[in-house]
Amino acid sequence: MLDVVRSFFSTDLAIDLGTANTLVYVKGKGVVSNEPSVVAVYRDPRGNQKILAIGEAAKDMLGRTPANIIPIRPMKDGVIADFEVTEQMLRYFISKAHHRKTFVRPRVVVCVPSGITPVERRAVKESAESAGAREVYLIEEPMAAAIGAGLPITEASGNMILDIGGGTTEVAVISMGGIVASNSIRMAGDKMDDAIIQYVKRRYNLFIGERTAEQVKITLGNAFPSEDDTDTMEIKGRDLVSGIPKTLEMTVSEVKEALTEPLNDIVDVVRITLEKTPPELASDIVDKGIVMTGGGALLKNIDVLLRNAVNLPITIVDDPLSTVVMGSGKLLDDTDLLREVALSY
Numbered sequence: 001m002l003d004v005v006r007s008f009f010s011t012d013l014a015i016d017l018g019t020a021n022t023l024v025y026v027k028g029k030g031v032v033s034n035e036p037s038v039v040a041v042y043r044d045p046r047g048n049q050k051i052l053a054i055g056e057a058a059k060d061m062l063g064r065t066p067a068n069i070i071p072i073r074p075m076k077d078g079v080i081a082d083f084e085v086t087e088q089m090l091r092y093f094i095s096k097a098h099h100r101k102t103f104v105r106p107r108v109v110v111c112v113p114s115g116i117t118p119v120e121r122r123a124v125k126e127s128a129e130s131a132g133a134r135e136v137y138l139i140e141e142p143m144a145a146a147i148g149a150g151l152p153i154t155e156a157s158g159n160m161i162l163d164i165g166g167g168t169t170e171v172a173v174i175s176m177g178g179i180v181a182s183n184s185i186r187m188a189g190d191k192m193d194d195a196i197i198q199y200v201k202r203r204y205n206l207f208i209g210e211r212t213a214e215q216v217k218i219t220l221g222n223a224f225p226s227e228d229d230t231d232t233m234e235i236k237g238r239d240l241v242s243g244i245p246k247t248l249e250m251t252v253s254e255v256k257e258a259l260t261e262p263l264n265d266i267v268d269v270v271r272i273t274l275e276k277t278p279p280e281l282a283s284d285i286v287d288k289g290i291v292m293t294g295g296g297a298l299l300k301n302i303d304v305l306l307r308n309a310v311n312l313p314i315t316i317v318d319d320p321l322s323t324v325v326m327g328s329g330k331l332l333d334d335t336d337l338l339r340e341v342a343l344s345y
Contacts, residue, residue: 013097013133014109014328015090016144017124019075020166020189020295022055022089023322024097025329031322032097037166038062039085040071051085054092063209077186078113078141078168079120080127090131105134109328109338113168114140115184121343138343139331141165141324142172142182145293148327149317153177154337158281159288162270162306163324164296166190169266171273173281177340181276187265189296192217199258201240204248208237217299220255223263224301224308229253263302267309274310289313293323 014025017037024033035055042050045068052069053061061071074085094106108128112121121138128136142161143153151159154177163170166189172182193213200206200213208216212235219233229252239246270290277285289312292303297320307314317323331338 011097012107012109012332013094014111014325014332015093015128016111016141016322016325016328017075017086017090018111018166018324019073019078019168021321022093023325024093025325025332026097027329027332030329031325033093034322035093037075037089038071038073039089040065040069041085042069044068051088054089059211062211076167077190078165078184079116080123083123083127087127087130090127094128094132105132107135107137107332108133109137109139109331111141111144111324111328112138112343113184114142114170114172114179114182115168137331137338139328139338139341140170140172140179140182140343141168142170143174143179143341144324144327144331145170146172146174146291146327147330148323148325149291149293151291157288158277158284160273160277160285160290162266162290162292162294162297164188164266164292164294164299164302165324166295169269169294169296171269173273173277173285175281177337180278180281181273183269183273183276185265185269187262187269188294189214189217192221192259192262192296192299195262196255196258199254200235200237200250203254205240206235206237206246206248207240208235212237216250216255217259220250220252221259222252222256222300223259223305225252225256263305266296267306270306270310285312289315292316293320295321 012027016023022037026032036059038058040053040058040061042052074082080086125136145163146153146161153174159174169188170184173180196213232249236247297316303314
């Protein structure tokens with residue numbers, strides 16, 4: 001009875017705590033916040049630190065700050081790298097969504113990678129509780145993505161989901177409300193950006209920043225380019241030989257070459273998961289194919305690359321970026337299913 005009263009007075013939230021972006025879903029309202037997982041910290045000469053900006057404002061500072069202002073990405077490879085800063089970031093997102101209009105603290109569902117360790121689970125739970133959550137439920141990202149994509153996860157049939165985020169790529173086969181076979185690798189959007197940085201450095205002796213690399217990936221990134229794809233993009237960076245700022249043009253084929261290793265790793269993890277899948281469920285996947293979610297699904301022709309690699313139908317959901325948080329949001333309305341799929345600590 002007390003839980004019913006509390007739920008009436010509090011605003012329940014679902015949070016996709018991603019390496020690149022954090023999305024917040026409010027029960028009854030939908031997605032209310034989608035901001036970069038970046039926090040700008042000011043450190044004085046005595047070592048004390050103060051939060052200057054969180055989200056979009058902090059991301060704008062990346063690579064453009066003096067030594068005493070540090071833009072931090074507190075999530076690395078899908079898990080907490082800086083506990084204290086993550087807590088501050090969560091507190092900001094929770095208070096922004098909750099508005100403190102009610103006196104009861106919210107119930108919060110947080111999405112985490114499927115390969116997360118018990119220690120990392122506790123770190124996420126404690127961060128959310130310290131940031132103002134009454135109850136914290138941890139949901140594996142592939143499960144939340146499958147629910148958000150509208151897959152029949154409670155039926156006795158195989159559903160395969162591929163979620164390519166900022167820090168991790170998650171692959172899972174789901175049946176009867178549980179994950180039957182899964183894999184999680186720390187190779188995703190961030191590693192693609194890094195691969196572009198290293199390629200430009202190796203080929204042109206030019207050092208470019210993270211934001212430039214991300215823009216190159218968004219503009220020219222193509223997992224399966226055709227011969228007539230002649231798009232180019234002007235990039236600016238620092239010449240490593242002369243130390244002077246320099247401009248050059250990159251082509252689609254060069255970006256494809258830079259992304260070869262990360263894309264091959266993603267294809268490999270899909271193959272490995274398919275090899276671990278029981279034959280009855282594998283037969284379902286032959287008919288249904290693989291459903292793709294996450295920001296990585298927006299890379300041009302990545303579905304064509306996978307279709308050619310595994311010879312299965314590939315479907316990209318309508319809104320890949322918000323599928324995970326939408327799935328978590330649906331669980332707020334179904335307490336029984338939430339308790340069934342939530343991770344233990």
